[in-house]
Amino acid sequence: MQFKNTHQLNSFSSAYEDAVTADIASLKKFSTQQAQKQYATKEDKLATAQRELTEQQEQLTLLSSQLGADNPQVVTLSQQLATASTELTTAQAQLATIQQPQWYFEARSQSQGFAIIKADAKSMKSLAAIFPVIFFLVAALVALTSMTRMIDEERTLIGTFQSLGYSDGKIASRYLSYSISSTLIGSVLGVIAGFLTMPKMIWIAYSTQYSLPEIDLAIHWTYALLAVVVMVVITSLVTAWTVRKTLQGVTAELLVPKAPVAGKRIFLERLTFLWRRLSFSQKVTQRNIFLDKKRMLMTVLGVIGSTTLLVTAFGLQNSASQFPKKQYQELTKYNLVAFFPATTQLTTGENAALGDTQVIAKFLPVHTEAIEVSGTQKDSQSYFINLVVPQKPEDLGAFVTLKNKQKTFSLTKSAVLLTKNVAERLHLKVGDTFSGKLLSQYTPAQLTLKGIVDNYHLNYLYLSPQLYQETFQTDFSLNQALVIGKNQTALPSLQQQADITNVEETQTTMERLIKNMASIRFVVVILIALASMLTIVVLYNVTNINIAERTREIATLKVLGFTDGETYSYVFRETIGLAVMGTILGLLTGGVLFQQIIRSFGTEYYVFDASMTPLTFIYAMLTSAIFTLIINLLMIPKIKKIDMLTSLKSME
Numbered sequence: 001m002q003f004k005n006t007h008q009l010n011s012f013s014s015a016y017e018d019a020v021t022a023d024i025a026s027l028k029k030f031s032t033q034q035a036q037k038q039y040a041t042k043e044d045k046l047a048t049a050q051r052e053l054t055e056q057q058e059q060l061t062l063l064s065s066q067l068g069a070d071n072p073q074v075v076t077l078s079q080q081l082a083t084a085s086t087e088l089t090t091a092q093a094q095l096a097t098i099q100q101p102q103w104y105f106e107a108r109s110q111s112q113g114f115a116i117i118k119a120d121a122k123s124m125k126s127l128a129a130i131f132p133v134i135f136f137l138v139a140a141l142v143a144l145t146s147m148t149r150m151i152d153e154e155r156t157l158i159g160t161f162q163s164l165g166y167s168d169g170k171i172a173s174r175y176l177s178y179s180i181s182s183t184l185i186g187s188v189l190g191v192i193a194g195f196l197t198m199p200k201m202i203w204i205a206y207s208t209q210y211s212l213p214e215i216d217l218a219i220h221w222t223y224a225l226l227a228v229v230v231m232v233v234i235t236s237l238v239t240a241w242t243v244r245k246t247l248q249g250v251t252a253e254l255l256v257p258k259a260p261v262a263g264k265r266i267f268l269e270r271l272t273f274l275w276r277r278l279s280f281s282q283k284v285t286q287r288n289i290f291l292d293k294k295r296m297l298m299t300v301l302g303v304i305g306s307t308t309l310l311v312t313a314f315g316l317q318n319s320a321s322q323f324p325k326k327q328y329q330e331l332t333k334y335n336l337v338a339f340f341p342a343t344t345q346l347t348t349g350e351n352a353a354l355g356d357t358q359v360i361a362k363f364l365p366v367h368t369e370a371i372e373v374s375g376t377q378k379d380s381q382s383y384f385i386n387l388v389v390p391q392k393p394e395d396l397g398a399f400v401t402l403k404n405k406q407k408t409f410s411l412t413k414s415a416v417l418l419t420k421n422v423a424e425r426l427h428l429k430v431g432d433t434f435s436g437k438l439l440s441q442y443t444p445a446q447l448t449l450k451g452i453v454d455n456y457h458l459n460y461l462y463l464s465p466q467l468y469q470e471t472f473q474t475d476f477s478l479n480q481a482l483v484i485g486k487n488q489t490a491l492p493s494l495q496q497q498a499d500i501t502n503v504e505e506t507q508t509t510m511e512r513l514i515k516n517m518a519s520i521r522f523v524v525v526i527l528i529a530l531a532s533m534l535t536i537v538v539l540y541n542v543t544n545i546n547i548a549e550r551t552r553e554i555a556t557l558k559v560l561g562f563t564d565g566e567t568y569s570y571v572f573r574e575t576i577g578l579a580v581m582g583t584i585l586g587l588l589t590g591g592v593l594f595q596q597i598i599r600s601f602g603t604e605y606y607v608f609d610a611s612m613t614p615l616t617f618i619y620a621m622l623t624s625a626i627f628t629l630i631i632n633l634l635m636i637p638k639i640k641k642i643d644m645l646t647s648l649k650s651m652e
Contacts (some may be wrong), residue, residue: 007024018190113210138305172243172247175238176239179239180232285574296578302580304586305622306531306532314619315598316597319608324457324517325514328457333398333508334364335530341501349497350497359490363482366481367391367477368480370439372444373418387463390465399484405454459605535627547639572632
């Protein structure tokens with residue numbers, strides 16, 4: 001069924017969902033009205049038939065008084081009227097049993113495949129909202145450091161321009177045109193690469209999980225223009241601010257080299273018990289780290305951003321790879337599910353197959369069916385989940401782990417246990433009331449939540465047989481059995497039993513889920529690649545500027561007899577120290593970002609485990625340390641090439 005007013009709407013948008021919801025409500029109202037009209041028409045027809053029957057009975061009475069009750073014509077007519085009366089009574093009884101019609105509409109958003117791919121798209125949207133913020137911030141810091149260095153190196157040239165009568169605006173335009181032109185070139189290349197390569201790679205990754213058409217690659221000019229404008233504005237503001245500070249100086253001061261930044265006491269020096277234990281080189285390193293605040297801020301924020309992305313990436317990788325195993329190795333203890341026709345007692349064949357102790361360790365007959373659950377609020381969304389009613393509630397714990405982080409539950413006679421994912425989506429907590437409606441019934445029943453249990457794949461409601469019968473006023477029957485097999489022969493053994501219609505293996509489900517996580521692994525690769533690029537750009541830029549600005553200082557160290565190792569250590573200790581600071585702070589921000597991202601990756605059918613393992617932080621620290629080491633190694637030749645004689649010549 002298609003609605004005309006949704007053709008031009010995005011299927012993933014809220015406007016589409018609102019339109020479909022309104023259309024379904026209108027369709028339900030119209031269908032109900034039509035049903036009521038048909039019901040009224042039936043009532044009118046039966047009322048007319050009743051009047052005609054009454055008239056015919058009156059005529060029969062008159063005819064019987066005239067011809068006699070034994071007259072063949074009277075007898076025949078009497079039999080016909082008796083039959084008609086019986087049929088009319090039956091029709092009236094049947095009409096009286098008809099209740100208000102129940103309409104079930106499954107919108108596209110309720111389809112499992114659509115809901116999952118929509119959740120994946122939402123997850124990518126969440127990531128796309130975070131990345132630009134981090135990279136725009138780093139771009140601003142890189143532009144600030146680069147333009148500051150460029151303008152400082154050309155102080156004498158700026159002073160010369162001023163002495164020759166050039167206006168401040170003319171001088172500033174020289175540097176603004178440089179920063180804007182370089183930003184435009186980089187932004188245009190980035191837009192082209194971003195729109196034509198990254199979506200294609202992500203689409204290919206998700207195509208391994210879904211049957212998707214070919215992607216139509218195109219440049220979205222609104223986003224492209226927004227990205228270019230933001231980058232140009234950032235670099236222009238940074239350049240204008242830097243040039244303005246220099247132009248405010250006196251021309252005579254600009255014509256001479258800029259005096260070195262005066263050293264200041266740092267906070268660590270006030271901690272005398274710690275400061276006294278540091279060596280001379282370590283003290284110099286600590287002072288140099290805090291000497292250039294802009295460079296320190298750029299390095300620390302850059303490493304924080306990259307470490308944050310690394311923690312998020314490794315956390316996602318761990319959650320995506322572990323949640324199928326946690327579900328089907330820790331929470332779900334049974335490894336087979338046997339299906340058979342609904343029955344109150346197992347047949348002899350079913351008992352024989354399930355009770356074969358050579359291949360079956362345990363089995364638990366259960367009743368399962370779909371149930372629609374919703375909150376008690378009028379606007380509460382409803383979800384179709386699995387209702388599980390075990391024959392022996394006390395044995396369910398041997399087949400399913402009923403626990404959360406606080407406690408472990410057992411399925412008692414009055415217990416109502418709901419899995420965490422659907423409970424959170426309905427905003428339910430223990431003690432709340434919610435509605436549950438079987439698909440075979442017209443009216444929902446009210447249930448009081450007694451416990452919320454962990455579950456990662458699908459949603460379940462667990463009830464005892466007694467509570468099931470009392471709540472829904474229906475008979476209890478069995479249609480499945482949860483089975484713990486001893487070996488690989490358990491599956492074929494059950495499949496050979498004629499009374500068992502189907503057998504599912506949880507191992508197959510787990511393997512399918514692991515395969516479907518390929519798209520998540522690709523997202524992780526992208527995150528790690530972007531974080532690595534961010535680390536390399538920031539550390540390379542900062543270290544390169546640091547060495548270029550301190551060539552005289554490094555040459556002096558060589559003249560004083562510092563060995564190559566001591567010189568490298570003197571320079572790189574600052575980079576390492578800043579990287580360590582950024583990494584430590586990045587681990588904290590990464591943990592916060594991961595918790596936000598992991599929620600967006602879940603769907604109504606599965607959720608990831610939000611817990612983080614120590615390995616996640618270890619991998620992030622090691623990756624950051626490796627790239628810091630690589631940058632330092634790349635800078636060694638640059639330090640070696642510093643000529644002592646040339647560097648120590650007077651700058652005048």
